[in-house]
Amino acid sequence: MSLEIQKLYFSYPSSHVTLFEDFSLQFNDGWTCIAGSNGCGKSTLLKLIAGLLKPDEGRIVSGGKTSSGYVIYCPQETAEVPENLYSVFWSDDNEVRRFFSMLHITEEMIARYDSLSGGEKKRIQIACALADRPAVLLLDEPTNHLDEGTVRMISDTLALFSGIGIIVSHDRSFADSLCKHTVYLYNEARAFSGGRECVVCESYSGGLSKALELRQQNASHNRGEWERLDSKAAGEKQRSRRLAEENERSKSRLAKKNIDPHDHDAKRKIDVARLGGKDRSTGDAKAHLDSQIQRTEVARDSVKKSLMRKEGFSVEGVGFAKSIIIEETDIFASEEKTSYKLHIPRIVINPDSKIALTGQNGSGKSLFIKHLIRELKKSGRTKEVMYLPQEISEDLKNQILSDFNELEDAERGAVLSTLYRLGSEPENLQQGSVSPGELRKLMISLAVEKPLSLLILDEPTNHMDITSVLALERALSSLSCALIVVSHDGAFLEKVTDVKLHAERIENEGRIFYDL
Numbered sequence: 245m246s247l248e249i250q251k252l253y254f255s256y257p258s259s260h261v262t263l264f265e266d267f268s269l270q271f272n273d274g275w276t277c278i279a280g281s282n283g284c285g286k287s288t289l290l291k292l293i294a295g296l297l298k299p300d301e302g303r304i305v306s307g308g309k310t311s312s313g314y315v316i317y318c319p320q321e322t323a324e325v326p327e328n329l330y331s332v333f334w335s336d337d338n339e340v341r342r343f344f345s346m347l348h349i350t351e352e353m354i355a356r357y358d359s360l361s362g363g364e365k366k367r368i369q370i371a372c373a374l375a376d377r378p379a380v381l382l383l384d385e386p387t388n389h390l391d392e393g394t395v396r397m398i399s400d401t402l403a404l405f406s407g408i409g410i411i412v413s414h415d416r417s418f419a420d421s422l423c424k425h426t427v428y429l430y431n432e433a434r435a436f437s438g439g440r441e442c443v444v445c446e447s448y449s450g451g452l453s454k455a456l457e458l459r460q461q462n463a464s465h466n467r468g469e470w471e472r473l474d475s476k477a478a479g480e481k482q483r484s485r486r487l488a489e490e491n492e493r494s495k496s497r498l499a500k501k502n503i504d505p506h507d508h509d510a511k512r513k514i515d516v517a518r519l520g521g522k523d524r525s526t527g528d529a530k531a532h533l534d535s536q537i538q539r540t541e542v543a544r545d546s547v548k549k550s551l552m553r554k555e556g557f558s559v560e561g562v563g564f565a566k567s568i569i570i571e572e573t574d575i576f577a578s579e580e581k582t583s584y585k586l587h588i589p590r591i592v593i594n595p596d597s598k599i600a601l602t603g604q605n606g607s608g609k610s611l612f613i614k615h616l617i618r619e620l621k622k623s624g625r626t627k628e629v630m631y632l633p634q635e636i637s638e639d640l641k642n643q644i645l646s647d648f649n650e651l652e653d654a655e656r657g658a659v660l661s662t663l664y665r666l667g668s669e670p671e672n673l674q675q676g677s678v679s680p681g682e683l684r685k686l687m688i689s690l691a692v693e694k695p696l697s698l699l700i701l702d703e704p705t706n707h708m709d710i711t712s713v714l715a716l717e718r719a720l721s722s723l724s725c726a727l728i729v730v731s732h733d734g735a736f737l738e739k740v741t742d743v744k745l746h747a748e749r750i751e752n753e754g755r756i757f758y759d760l
Contacts, residue, residue, distance in 0.1 A: 245306065247271040247293070247380055247408050252302035254292060263288060265442040267302070269427065271380075275402070275409040277419040277452050280429035281667065281711040282681055285443045286412045289429070290317060290382045293410070306380060306408070314379035320388060322365035325357050326372035335375070343371040346401045363390045363605065370398060380408045387415045388706060391604040392732050413452070414710040416735040420451030428455060436548040453735065456714070466548050473544035480537045487530040568593035568620065568698060568726070575608075575615055586611050591745070593698065593726050600737040601730045603747030609730050612747065613700060616728075620698075628697035632687050634706065634730070636680065644687055645678065655693065662689040665719065667712035681707035688716070699723065702730045 252267040263285050278286050291297045293304055294317035306314050332340050333354055347367040353360060357368070366386060373381055383402075387395045399421050402409065413419050419426070426448045432439030448455035570591040577584045586608040593599065603609050613631070620626050633640075651659065666685045678686065684707060691699065705713045713736060720727060720740040728745075731737055 245273060245379060245408065247304070247306040249293075249304050250302050252292070252304070253300045254288070254297070255300060262442050264299075265440065267443065267445070269445060269447070271408050271410060272425075273406065273408055274425065275405075275411060275423040276425040276427060277423040277455075278410060278412045278427050278429065279414060279419075279452055279455070279710045281431075282679065282709040284429040284431060284709075286429055287384055290384055290410065290412060293317075293380065294382055315382060316373045316376055316378040316380070317382040318369050318373050318384065318386065320385045322362060322369050326369055328372050328376060329354065329357075329368065332372055332375035340375045343374045343401060343404075346404075347371050347397060361605070362388075363394045366390065367394070367398065370401065374401070374405060378407060380410070381405060383409070383411045383413075385412055385414075387413060387418050389703070390732065392602070392734070393604050395732065414705070414708065414713055415733060416451070416453045416456075416710075417733070420453050423451050425449060426452050426455035428459060438545075439548070452710070456710070470544055470547045473540055473547065477537055477540040477544060480533055480540060484530055484533045484537060487533060491530060567595070568625070570616060570619060573615075575611055577611055584608075584611075586747075588612060588615065593728075595697070595726055597726045597728075597743060598723070598741040599726075599728045599743045599745055600741035601728055601745045601747070602732070602737070604749070607747040607749040609747045610702070612745075613702065613728075613730065616700075625697070628695060629700065630691040630694065630696055630698075631700040632684070632691065632702060632704065634702040636683060636687075641678070641683060644683065644690065647690060648686060658693055659686075659689045662692060665715060667709070667715040679707070681709065681712065684708065685712060685716075696725045698726045698728065700728045700730075703732070704729065705731065705733050705736055 247270070249267060249269045252264050253262060254264045254267075255262045278289065280286055288297065292299060294315045296317065333344060333349070333351075335341055347370065349364075349368055349371055353364060353368070357365070360368075370383070370386065373383075386398060390398070395415070395418050399418055402422055409422075411419065411423065428446045428448070429443050430445075431441070432444045433441045446459065448458055450458075570588065570593070572590040573588050575586045575588065577586070601609050601612065617626070617629070617631060620629050636644075648656070648659065663685055666689065668682055668685055684704065688701075688704070704716060708716070713733075717736055717739045720729075723740075727740065729737060729741055
């Protein structure tokens with residue numbers, strides 16, 4: 245079975261720009277990943293397929309019928325209890341109940357849905373969706389905030405789905421393990437010189453990582469081909485100008501107006517040269533070359549010239565030579581009426597350390613970060629350390645925006661430059677209407693303008709689109725200060741870190757393992 249989007253047009257009533265224009269795409273059985281920058285229409289496309297939004301023109305068909313009756317859509321949010329939860333959880337059909345078993349969903353969890361974690365609710369949401377056996381299943385960022393074990397559990401369960409599966413995701417490891425196809429959405433005007441102000445797509449066989457690699461290769465090839473043809477046209481124009489000058493000199497030499505009227509011999513020589521075509525040779529060569537220039541420019545303009553975007557940033561280091569040392573210790577904490585102990589080994593953070601802090605949710609990562617910051621505070625080094633938390637409160641959000649608005653013009657320009665290099669459009673930054681992903685990038689942009697010895701990032705890629713993730717990845721890979729990253733994104737950590745701290749929880753005790 246296939247699902248087809250046919251010549252679709254769509255724009256939001258509040259927007260003066262058409263989001264999708266003459267947009268066509270086909271999905272077949274199996275899982276497809278949809279990726280792209282924030283605002284490029286990924287979630288909108290899912291809602292159009294699900295029938296939650298209506299296209300201005302065009303149609304979406306599945307199996308020869310409109311798709312809405314065959315589709316289940318799972319949004320990012322999980323606050324609402326799935327409508328079919330109780331009927332399918334207690335179903336007599338073992339094929340239905342196996343999804344709840346694979347996702348480790350218990351009766352006790354069903355009874356206290358409102359108090360479950362986001363990851364537990366997401367597992368229930370997906371189990372209920374699979375239990376309805378849809379022809380088309382749509383998932384919007386299903387792995388946000390989930391630890392590695394939960395992501396693996398969800399991936400293994402979704403692999404059983406045999407219909408058309410479409411996932412919006414920036415999680416390369418997850419998408420690579422599940423998806424056999426990738427669709428990359430982008431605004432054509434922002435990607436190519438002379439592009440239209442609407443969303444278009446490129447389709448690739450394979451997972452997200454392969455698609456991103458091929459997309460980069462294609463962009464580099466197209467830029468190289470455009471520049472080659474442009475250089476060729478420039479060289480041909482230069483030769484054409486020389487021929488034009490030579491043609492003018494030839495015409496001047498063959499002109500009789502400067503010859504003595506009585507010099508009949510000179511006149512005969514000029515007549516012979518004209519009859520021999522010497523006066524036309526350079527003109528014909530120029531005409532031929534001008535025709536070639538036109539063909540070269542047509543060929544050049546048929547190549548999509550990828551727009552280059554500056555990336556990366558630098559951190560003003562404080563030039564410290566002294567390492568940060570965390571002595572071996574046990575930390576005790578209380579959690580849901582139970583005591584909890586976390587053992588921390590002696591850890592040395594050198595000026596060039598790039599450390600990944602991993603572990604399942606609840607294993608003690610946040611506890612370790614809090615301990616690290618306390619120790620730095622005791623030693624008077626907090627001013628050279630910046631910590632960007634995973635969850636940003638409303639008060640912190642307002643403080644970040646206030647700090648940005650109070651900057652001098654030169655400082656604000658530097659922050660906006662870094663923000664742009666992280667994949668954002670600075671003109672979209674408006675106080676009070678900043679998305680979580682944009683706010684996180686603004687925090688990073690503000691942080692790197694200060695002298696730092698250590699940058700601590702807690703799940704920095706949450707709420708970020710793949711464009712921003714790749715830009716941040718490239719920037720952090722050449723960071724000049726020490727770095728600690730708390731993340732479940734294995735592909736991201738592999739690019740930006742070289743040392744691993746792993747937190748593991750065993751009953752009411754935890755332990756940090758230092759892996760060099």
